[in-house]
Each structure stands twice: as structure tokens, then as C-alpha cells.
Amino acid sequence: MLKKPFFVTIPARILQFPGYRPCLSPLALNLLVAGFIMAAHNATFWSLGYRVFDGMLLKQAVFGVAAFALTLLLVAGLGFRWLQRPALAFLLLLSAVTSYYMDTLGVVIDRDMIQNAATTTVTEAKHLVTPNFVLHVAGFGIVPALMVFWVRLSRGGLWRDIGATMLTVGLSAALFLGALMTDLRTYAAVLRKNRELTAAVQPAAPLNGAIQYAAMMLRTRNIEVLPLGRDAQKGANLSAVDKPVLAVIVAGETARAQNFGLNGYARDTTPELAARGVINFADVSSCGTATATSLPCMFSKFGRREFSYSKGIGNENLLDVLTHAGFDVEWWENNTGDKAIADRVTVRRMTDLTTPEHCARGECIDSVFLDFLRDKAAAVTRDTVIVIHQIGSHGPAYYLRYPPGFARFKPDCQTPELKECSVDEIVNAYDNTISFTDHFLGEVIDLLDSSDAVLPAMIYASDHGESLGENGLYLHGAPYFMAPQEQTKVPMVMWVPDRFAAAMSLNADCLRARGAQAASHDNLFHTALGLMDVETEVRQAALDLTVECRHDKLSKVLK
Template sequence: MSVSASPSPDSSTRPAVSPFALNVAVAIYLMALCNQTFWGHLFRIFEGHTVTALIFAAAIWALTFLVIAFIAVRRAQKPVLVALLLIAAITSYYMDALGVVIDRDMIQNAATTTVAESKHLITPAFLLHVLLYGVLPSAVVLWVRIRRTGIWRSLAGWTLVNSLATALVIGLLFSNYKDFSSVLREDKELLASVQPLAPISGAVRYVRMLMKSRDIVLQPTGTDAKAGPYLAAATKPVLLVIVAGETGRAASWSLGGYGRETNPELAKRDIAYFSDVSSCGTATATSLPCMFSPLTRAEYSYEAGLSHENLLDVMARAGFKVEWWDNNTGNKGIAARLPSRFMTAVDGAEFCTPECIDAVFLKRLQDTAATITQNTVIVLHQIGSHGPSYWLRYPADREVFKPTCQTPEVMECSAEEIVNAYDNTIAYTDWFLAQVIDMLDGQDRVIPAMFYVSDHGESLGENGIYLHGTPYFMAPTEQTHVPMVLWMAERYQAALGLPQDCLKERQAKPASHDNVFSTILGMADISTTARDDALDLAAGCRARGS
């Protein structure tokens, strides 16, 4: 007895569409419902010229359709469409809700983050958004049937559709070439907000960046590095603590004129506070390696950074014992050739409930300082003010400003609650740095100094932007203006021949992460041709003090 195959029970009830119609529908859906920020930028830029705005939008839709039609082919069509829908749902949430641009640098930052950091961005609001805007339309795409044709007919249709889509993109853009070309040149935030084309472009650029860096040969930096005369003559070990701050924006530091008293402790200490400092980037993955690099922001790139030894390598070559201690997302390759450790509850269980706050550094730092026998550099990579869960960055008994935002979904909080929570992180960093200074000053075994600078700043809702990572060309100053602090014990100033008052004369002048490499080499009296006098903020001070 033969048994004939029966059709799928629901095949007759599932609607059937052509591949072309499905691609058109998905392109319309993406453009209409996943591009809220794009539409806002578009009508702002073309204010009063609605028809021109719609023509430009039509060109972007045609480009989106062209990308879909080019890659969503035959058996790959549904997987590609589902992937695009999910990507757009994820990235549109961060773009529309937080103002976060998903470009190459942001993808790099995401790829190098930790679970502890990223979990705060996976909120109920995010999951609901992805469900409604990504999962449900993906389910519709998977549900419908596609009317297939033969391979040669499909190839002819694919060629014709792509040719017509290309012609449509070009034709629409050239219908008003003068205005559209100007917008594309000068209003880069418009294209940066197109979902999912912008993040896909960023991902492609990130992969290309990784491929270009595979065969990089490390070039030595400062091969002539050695102790200068003051360092060589020091009668005790020099201990330099470099605090790599996280997400500290200068706009919220009272030392720089902020109206709230967020730096009461540092204000009582004899420090130099540099009030006009620009960061190298707006996200840790770029700023952190850049500020330890011998390269300036104009020279720095991921590939160039990997191809050069950095500040810590040079200091190790000059005879310093160098260690990296981390309470954040890792050293981003800066300490690849040096000892590095993550802080855990073993270093202070009372400071790690549920996540370690920066006081976890203090006991180990005190114990280490008490046993040092050679010149030493210790880098403390803070968790600092990392958002969006600002309230987890300080203990409850140090909540100075109230009420505070107690959820990572900052959009649900008032502006006052967000600012209060963030300002508490700055006040806690102020307390932490003061503790480091007092501990070092009280340790007679060493000749101590501390250098602090934040990697980048933070947006707290100004102009609808939250967090950080905005492309530098369009980043607000809240993300690029960072605090920098220098403290040297009196015995450090005397032993190294470097009066702190001289540096204070320069603290109001413009500076940047470009100055970090040479300034630290200068203040440590490391002699090397890698140090640039023009970038060393201490240059000339030692001669004056000698």
C-alpha cells in the first residue's frame, strides 16, 4: 500500500507573496517604524521643505531596498530579512531612546565589553521594544509563503530589480544634487541614524579594521628610556599611581566651576586640577588605549595603536615595576605585556555587593605601598561613573544628592534624579581619589604621586542624548570635556625637582589626552626621545625648580 505525501496543514491558509513584494514590505516597515531619530533629523534639516525631505527619504528607502534586494536572495531571503529586522529593532532602541549612535567605534566598544557592564543595558523596556519591533515582524516574515520561480528567471529578476533600485537611488539624489550633497557632507548625524544601514556599515568597517590589524608588527617605543638624574638619585622608591577614570565629565566637577559641591575632598588637598581637557574619544575602547599611546588623537587609530608600544612599556623599560589593576572592562591591550589583574570580592567583599565599587582598590594599594622596594607604577582602572546604573557606583551611605534614579532605564527617571545619581558618582570618585592621596602621603616608605584623568565624559539627557559613545564629529562637549588631576607629595616634588606650583600655572590652559604620555614621562623624570616637550605639561618646571 502506498502512502502519498500530504501538504502542510497550514499551507493553504498562509498567504503567498513574491520575493519582490516581501522585500518591499520589509524595506517600508524598516523605514517607517525603526527610524524615529532619522525622521526627526530629516524634518529638522529640511524644515519648511517637506517635499524635498520626502524625496531624500525616498532615496534612503530605495537604498535600504537595494541592500535588501542584493543580499536577501532565494533561500537566504528569510534569514537575511529576520537578521535585518532584529538588528534594526535592537539599534533603533538605543538610537531613539538614548541617542546612542551605533557606529564602528560603538560596535568595537560592545565587542570588548563584559557581561557585568552590558547587562545593565538589557532592560525590560529594551526587551519589549525588540519583541514588538523585531521578533513579531520576523515571525510574520517566517510565516508567509514565498512564490518561487526558476533559477534563471530569478536571476534575471534580481538583476533587473537591483538595476532599477540603483537608478532610483541615483535619480532621487540627483533631483536636488546641490542640497542633498550639502546635507550628506555637513549633516553626518542624519545618515548615522539610518537603521539598519548605519550599524551594518559600522559592523563592516569594524570587521575590516580587525582584518587589517591581524598582521601588525609591534614597533618598540622609547628604546632609549632610562631614569633621569633626579629619578636615579632618589633615596626611596618612587610610587606613581595612575587612575584611569571612567565616564567622568568635567561639567559635573565643582573644581571646574560646577554649581554643586561634588569635589569637597579634593578641594581640601594640594592638587593641580586641569579644567580644560579634551578626550581622545567618547568610548573606552578608543579613549583608553589612545591616552596611553605615544600618538596624538589626530594620529591615533586602532591599527596605529596596536603597532606602537605605549606609556607603560616605556616606563617598564626605564626600570619601573608596572602593574594594571582593573575594576572595569579590562585594559584594552594596554597591559598586554605586563602584569594585570581584575579586582574581586577577595580584595574587599564589603565593596562588592553586588558589583565592586572603586573602594575595592584601597586595601591592596595600601598593602602594596607598604612593601615596595623599587620604582613602581600602578594603574587603577575605575568603574567610576559608568552608566546607566549610576546608583551602583557608590555605597548607599554616600548618597549625597537625592532623589536618585534607581533603574538602568534612565528614560523613566526625571532629569533631576538622573543628575543626582550621576553627581553622587562624581562625589564618590572625589572621596576615592582623596583616600588614595592620603594613603600615599602617609606611606613614608615611598616617594608618591597620583595622576588622574577620565577616559571620556557622559550625556545625561541634554538634547535627548544619554550615556556616551557619540561619534566624535558630532559629540557634545559633555562627552569630550574630561577632568584631570595631578597630586605630588612634597617629598616627590623635592626628590624629582618638580614644583607642583609650576604645574598649577598651566592648569587653566587647554590640554588633552595628547598630553598624558609625555607629561607622565616628564613628571617621572624618564629620559627618552619618545617624550615630546611640546606635549609635556611639566616641561620647563623641573628646570625652574632645580
């Protein structure tokens, strides 16, 4: 006779305390767990369904039956004999975790969100493990999982269990399809127009995302990096300058365009950038809604519609093309990593520093870059590009992104538990992060401008935006098809001092006029190459925001 695996016997022995222990059939336990998951872990699914079906309660109820049948199919399919209890416990714990973030923050746990989780750091993740999260998982995940091990099960023989499992799976599938077939046209239209509804089903949606993520990683585990822009060379303007270029590309974090003072926000959150006469691009769309997707897309030659994870890691990027053109390129990190963008250049990490002035609260604010940049500017002898990856406005612990004495807007939320703060307190804390980014960028500009030994320029663009409670959504990472503009509209500015513009034959007034037109992350790759006068076949003139603003181009137009 086969022994039960340890993951079944140990929990069962621990829970064998004196008293009555109910005896259930495997089917009854599956039904109870599936019912509990639908009732306790799918609040967002039910509320979205109520809105989508617009009072057609019978239609919503039948759709709910289909979702229950899908959950039961999942429960029965994963949990056969000795696997049943561990599988049910896992599904309960998974549903408790994912439902908390969906129900409280509106976060969808899809493939991209799982990729974000897989590439995050302990520092970032700890702000999401709050006391309320722990209580929720304990009450709705751990306790029910222990109950699964506590009850007794009345089993039959092996073939009887196989038959019962197959019958349960078959009937669940039939119930799922049958419920949808009662009005297939209506349900098909609902699913086509409201994909957020299926994305809210726990635990089916996150499991599907996990499978997609695992498949994506398997497909790309041995991928070879294709060369890009090996023909890159310095153009006539760049070749003629008598000083090394020092260009800084600041990859912002979680800054949304709506709260940027330069874009007309009611609060003046960007006074320092305004005072320095930067060129503002007021209508910029991001490539994604989360760093794991948007950041590598920003530096790739592929636009949002073409970009994929495999293309991102399977092709060289902007940093490589600049290297081929003869630039020294470095990536400076104060966030969750470079997402493989900087695999072939020098990387300097600030996240491990403990400088009291900048890292007093266990995490470094972005001012940590300034001393290093000052030293670098004094030592540059070759054309150089430095990419600064900010911590910026990363939530939910917004209050850690600026010095305590830099809270211009009060009262500001002082906890990562956003539900404990009012909307005004959250917005105040977030606006303080934008204001500090404005101050940081102003310091970068002043530092570059003060050096007579280099020809300086700066580009800033945030990777994605942020929801601050609008329509019940917080943070970021919503699937692009359903993401609000708060997550997809980002600030972007360019600082081009007169001496740089003159050397590169650029017309700053023309660039300012271009800033009033729509742009996107698709432009960044080509614009950076154009700004620094790098000639290569991979640079597309149609996507280069500087191409129409060169004096030689303007003179041809005037003629």
C-alpha cells in the same frame, strides 16, 4: 531537486498553524520589509531630517525616498531565494536592536560603537538589556521576523529569480541616485554638514559599521608590536632620590568635566580633592568618546588626530616605556579590560572578587582597590607605577557605582532604564558617582601620603565624558565629529606632594598656573614621563605639562 536549508524549513513548519496564509511574491515581501524598517525603525532619521531640512518637506520626502531605495537595495541584495527569509529576519532584528538605542538614548551604532560592544563584558552588557528593550525587540523585531517565515512565497525558476533580483537591485540603485540627483547640490551640502543624518539610517549605518570593524580586525590580526622608548632611562632627579617612587595613574571612567566641583560646577562634588590641594586641569579634551578608543589613545604616543586602532596595538605604549626605564608597572582592573594596553605588564583583576564590603551588589565599587594599594605601598622596594582602571561613573546603572549610604544627592535614579527617571534623578545619581570618585581619590592620596617608605604621586584623568539627556542624548560613544562637549571634556588632576616636588625639582605653583590652560589626552603620555623624570627621545617637551615648571627651567627663564 535541492532541499531547502534547515533555517528556512524549520521556522516555516513551526508557523504552519491552521488559517489563511497570504501568498506574496519575493519582490512584494522585500518591499513590505523595507517599508516597515523605514517606518518603524527610523524615527531618529526622520526627526533629524525634519530639523536638517528646516521645513522643506518635499526635499526631506525625496531624501527619504533615497533612504528607502538604499534599504530596498540592501534587502534585495542580501536575500536571494532560500536566503531571503533568514536575511530579512536578520535585518528586522538588527534594526529593532539598533533603533532602540538610537531612538531612546541617541546612541550611534558605528564602527567604534561596535568595537565597544565586541570588547564589553557580560556585567556591562546586562545593564543595557532592560525590560523596555526586550519589549521593543519582541514587538518590532521578533514578531515581524516570524511573519516573514509565516507568509507563503510564489517563486519562479532559478533564472527568473536571478533576473528579478538583479532588476530590483538595479532599480533600487537607480532610484537612490535619481532621488539625490534631483537637487544634488542641496543634498551634497546636507550630507557634508550633517553626517549624523546618514549615521541614523537603520540598518544601513550599523551594517556599514560592522563591515568597517571586521575589516579593521582582519587588517590587524597578525600585527607585530613595534618597540618604543627602548632608550628610556631615569633622569638625574629620579636617580638621586633615596626612596622608591610609587606613582599611581588613575584612568577614570565616564567622568565629565562639567560636573566636577573643581571646575566650577554648582554642586561641590569634589570637596575631598579640594581639601588635598591637588593641581586641577580645568580644560581637558578627551581622545575619544568611548573606552575602546580613548583608553588606549591616552597611553599611546599618538595624539587624537594620529591615533588608530592599528597604531594602538601595533606600538608599545607608556607602560612599556616606563618598564624600559626600570619601573615595575602593574595594571589594576575594575572595568571592561585593559584594551591590550597591559599585554606586557602584570595585570590584577578586581572584577572577579566577591568581597562583601566592596562587591555586595554583584559588581565591585572602586574602593575595592584600597586594601591592595595599602599592601602594595608597604611592600614596594623599586620604583613602581600602578595604573588603576576605575568603574567610576559607568552608566546606565549609575546607582551601582557608589555605596547605598553614599547618595549625597537625592532622589537618585535607581534603575538602568534611564527613561523611567527624571532628568534630576539621573543627574543626582551621576553626581553621586563623581562624589564617590572624589572620595576614592582622596583615600588614594591619604594612603600614599601616609607612607614614609615611598616617594608618592598621583595623576587622574577620565577616559571620556557622558551625556545625561542633553539634546536627547544619553551615555557616550557619539562619533567625535558630532559629540557634544559633555562627552569630550574630562576632568584631570595631579597630586604632587611637597617631598615629591622637591625631589623632582618641580614648582607646584607653576603647575597650578599651567592647569588653567587648555590640555588634552595628547599630554598624558609625555607628562607622566616628565613627572617621573624619565628621559627618552619619544618624550616630547611641547606636550609635557611639567617641562616649564622645573626649577632649573624656571631659573633660566628668570635670568
